[in-house]
Amino acid sequence: MPKSKLVENLDLDNYKYGFVDSESHVYRTRPGLDESIVREISKHKKEPDWMLQFRLKALKVYESKPMPTWGGDLSDLEATLDEIYFYVKPQDQTERSWEDVPDNIKTTFERLGIPEAEQKALAGVGAQYESEMVYHSLKEEWSSKGVIFDSIEDGLKNHPEIFKKHFGTIVPIADNKFSALNSAVWSGGSFVYVPKGVHLETPLQAYFRVNQERMGQFERTLIIIEEGAHAHYIEGCTAPVYSTDSFHSGVIEIIVEKNARFRYTTIQNWSNNMYNLVTQRALVQENGTMEWLDGNLGSKLTMKYPSCYLMGRGAHGSIMSIAYAGSGQHQDTGGKVVHAAKNTTSSIISKSISKEDGRSSYRGLCKVHEGATGSRSNVECDALLINETSRTDTYPYIEVDEKRATVGHEATVSKVGDEQLFYLKNRGLSEEEAMALVVRGFIEPIAKELPLEYAVELNRLIELEMEGSVG
Amino acid sequence: MSNTPALEIRGLSAKVADEDISILNNLDLTLESGQIHAIMGPNGSGKSTLAKVLAGHPSYQVTGGEVLYLGQSILEMEPDERALAGIFMAFQYPVEIPGVSIANFLRTALQARLGRGEELDLFDFQDQLLESMELLEVEPSFAERPVNDGFSGGEKKRNEILQMAVLQPTLAIMDETDSGLDIDALQIVSKGVNTLQQQNPEMTILMITHYQRLLDYIKPDLVHVMVDGKIVRTGGPELALELERQGYADWKIPS
Numbered sequence: 106m107p108k109s110k111l112v113e114n115l116d117l118d119n120y121k122y123g124f125v126d127s128e129s130h131v132y133r134t135r136p137g138l139d140e141s142i143v144r145e146i147s148k149h150k151k152e153p154d155w156m157l158q159f160r161l162k163a164l165k166v167y168e169s170k171p172m173p174t175w176g177g178d179l180s181d182l183e184a185t186l187d188e189i190y191f192y193v194k195p196q197d198q199t200e201r202s203w204e205d206v207p208d209n210i211k212t213t214f215e216r217l218g219i220p221e222a223e224q225k226a227l228a229g230v231g232a233q234y235e236s237e238m239v240y241h242s243l244k245e246e247w248s249s250k251g252v253i254f255d256s257i258e259d260g261l262k263n264h265p266e267i268f269k270k271h272f273g274t275i276v277p278i279a280d281n282k283f284s285a286l287n288s289a290v291w292s293g294g295s296f297v298y299v300p301k302g303v304h305l306e307t308p309l310q311a312y313f314r315v316n317q318e319r320m321g322q323f324e325r326t327l328i329i330i331e332e333g334a335h336a337h338y339i340e341g342c343t344a345p346v347y348s349t350d351s352f353h354s355g356v357i358e359i360i361v362e363k364n365a366r367f368r369y370t371t372i373q374n375w376s377n378n379m380y381n382l383v384t385q386r387a388l389v390q391e392n393g394t395m396e397w398l399d400g401n402l403g404s405k406l407t408m409k410y411p412s413c414y415l416m417g418r419g420a421h422g423s424i425m426s427i428a429y430a431g432s433g434q435h436q437d438t439g440g441k442v443v444h445a446a447k448n449t450t451s452s453i454i455s456k457s458i459s460k461e462d463g464r465s466s467y468r469g470l471c472k473v474h475e476g477a478t479g480s481r482s483n484v485e486c487d488a489l490l491i492n493e494t495s496r497t498d499t500y501p502y503i504e505v506d507e508k509r510a511t512v513g514h515e516a517t518v519s520k521v522g523d524e525q526l527f528y529l530k531n532r533g534l535s536e537e538e539a540m541a542l543v544v545r546g547f548i549e550p551i552a553k554e555l556p557l558e559y560a561v562e563l564n565r566l567i568e569l570e571m572e573g574s575v576g
Numbered sequence: 577m578s579n580t581p582a583l584e585i586r587g588l589s590a591k592v593a594d595e596d597i598s599i600l601n602n603l604d605l606t607l608e609s610g611q612i613h614a615i616m617g618p619n620g621s622g623k624s625t626l627a628k629v630l631a632g633h634p635s636y637q638v639t640g641g642e643v644l645y646l647g648q649s650i651l652e653m654e655p656d657e658r659a660l661a662g663i664f665m666a667f668q669y670p671v672e673i674p675g676v677s678i679a680n681f682l683r684t685a686l687q688a689r690l691g692r693g694e695e696l697d698l699f700d701f702q703d704q705l706l707e708s709m710e711l712l713e714v715e716p717s718f719a720e721r722p723v724n725d726g727f728s729g730g731e732k733k734r735n736e737i738l739q740m741a742v743l744q745p746t747l748a749i750m751d752e753t754d755s756g757l758d759i760d761a762l763q764i765v766s767k768g769v770n771t772l773q774q775q776n777p778e779m780t781i782l783m784i785t786h787y788q789r790l791l792d793y794i795k796p797d798l799v800h801v802m803v804d805g806k807i808v809r810t811g812g813p814e815l816a817l818e819l820e821r822q823g824y825a826d827w828k829i830p831s
Contacts, residue, residue: 522671523634523635524671525671525672525673527631527633527634527655527671528667528670528671528673529673530632530654530655530656530659531631531632531655531656531658531659531664531665531667532659532664532681532685532688532739532743533656533659533660533685533688533689533743534656534684534685534688535656535688536656538684538688539656542673542676542681542684543673543676545675545676546673546674546675546676546722547674547675548675549674549675549676550675
């Protein structure tokens with residue numbers, strides 16, 4: 106119940122509509138993309154030659170691959186990509202202490218609630234502003250345990266061996282057109298390394314935010330959880346609302362070694378003109394556990410399917426996601442699990458809400474390789490439709506090449522019922538309050554997995570979204 | 577003020593909203609403040625429709641007459657406005673709200689009763705909820721269960737009266753609260769209702785029931801017999817006993 110009290114106290118109205126700070130970048134490329142831009146980015150970042158070559162190769166792959174014709178409508182995207190700036194650098198250095206962070210950026214962070222997070226000693230806040238880390242703090246105790254929590258650029262600079270060993274191995278350049286694009290122009294993101302046997306009790310948190318019109322955000326994150334280590338990484342995004350199209354295409358690579366345990370939590374609330382095309386994948390070794398907790402709000406089109414490749418015996422993958430499609434939005438989300446070893450287990454729980462003419466699609470793949478005996482997978486996707494015009498689709502792909510494996514799939518579609526609304530109104534709730542309560546109940550199984558502030562934020566966002574949903 | 581009836585229904589007629597099926601026909605009924613009335617009648621006589629019309633259910637359309645609550649017409653009011661004014665209905669078939677705990681639900685409902693900027697005192701709420709749960713003889717963990725989701729019939733009915741206890745309405749309409757209750761649960765629920773009425777003698781209760789059994793536990797001031805959408809006879813509690821003996825057969829109006 107204290108949780109609910111917090112909901113009432115929060116004023117996130119501005120959050121919904123977005124806010125814009127005056128831009129203070131010191132360097133940016135010209136709009137559009139070609140080889141010289143890629144070279145410029147790499148040079149600007151003072152990267153080793155292998156990374157430049159990696160980027161150039163990726164650019165060629167990107168240019169050679171056609172736009173996907175499945176998923177959402179990408180017909181406007183080509184034109185959008187000619188308009189955006191592929192690299193924007195806000196400041197010269199990565200900041201270490203809060204005092205050094207410029208005031209206008211602080212203002213943005215305050216409105217995102219970061220100081221509170223600090224006060225709560227949530228620790229290790231690495232905040233990304235525009236394309237790069239500007240603020241970064243890492244707890245002493247973690248340093249002493251050998252944990253690395255850096256910007257991706259610093260990861261490359263300061264830990265070249267481990268970086269080169271893993272970078273681009275989980276999501277190869279040619280995985281898809283947008284992983285290739287990201288590989289060519291990536292900038293910003295996190296590098297996390299948790300050494301063998303280290304258990305982190307407090308989550309690693311990164312906030313980032315896109316703050317410039319027509320700017321693409323190509324964050325790249327690489328996370329390595331060594332044998333027997335435990336960690337939780339949290340990332341939240343919000344974006345201000347602009348009138349022209351915007352684009353975000355991240356790549357997240359995660360390695361979960363033997364007996365390790367890792368959770369990646371993200372709530373994204375993009376502005377309604379954003380294309381959000383993300384590739385996030387984890388490789389899980391023997392008896393390791395990977396959990397994706399994924400919330401997608403906003404954007405014009407999101408295509409995002411967190412994946413678990415279960416490579417070692419007994420590995421477990423879990424994907425829990427919430428998608429909210431408001432008017433004019435398409436959330437094409439779901440998950441992928443690949444069972445490539447014996448006794449691997451996975452579960453996908455996907456919940457979507459569609460309002461007005463919003464559309465949510467569940468797209469999921471469950472693949473069981475021959476020889477992955479004793480493997481079990483369970484998929485549950487539930488869709489809630491708010492209005493008559495709302496739409497939901499389910500595209501489950503199931504490929505099972507092993508007879509001694511169990512795969513379950515269950516899908517439900519429900520509507521907010523008239524009787525439910527009448528019941529709640531009879532208890533004194535307005536129609537909007539009633540609607541928000543039903544929706545909150547619907548997402549509760551996933552929201553309860555979130556850290557408190559995120560659950561509160563999510564509930565509040567849902568309440569705001571339900572405003573004007575009636576009639 | 578004390579002379580103003582809690583509920584005054586004058587010549588009320590209503591039909592199913594989408595169809596031309598008339599269910600309430602020129603019904604008159606008055607409940608003085610603090611009274612308990614029972615409406616009995618055969619299946620299909622319009623008892624439950626009356627309850628829903630009073631609560632403002634959108635499936636029904638009022639075609640004539642007037643309903644005054646504490647002297648004010650309520651027919652133009654939304655269901656939530658009626659609720660905030662103090663009208664409560666205990667549902668015959670309570671609705672499931674998955675993922676929303678009873679505590680959260682009731683807290684939201686009480687918060688809705690406060691003005692903007694006013695904050696519900698969570699400690700008071702907690703005390704009130706625990707007290708009400710004790711009255712209805714449910715475990716404290718009951719409040720953490722999702723509203724009616726996976727409840728037995730008896731639990732659903734108990735939950736209705738629990739909500740009534742917490743929300744403290746001025747006018748409570750109980751729609752076949754006794755159906756689906758075993759004798760033990762019926763006693764607990766009845767005790768709860770009686771206690772609430774003792775605590776708040778202004779609380780007016782309209783009970784809709786098919787059976788006399790409930791009236792052994794909650795003593796009505798008046799019993800009405802409803803047939804074909806109107807009240808055909810009114811009497812004291814003895815009328816219920818008479819119905820129990822004779823059934824409704826005598827009251828059916830040949831069509």
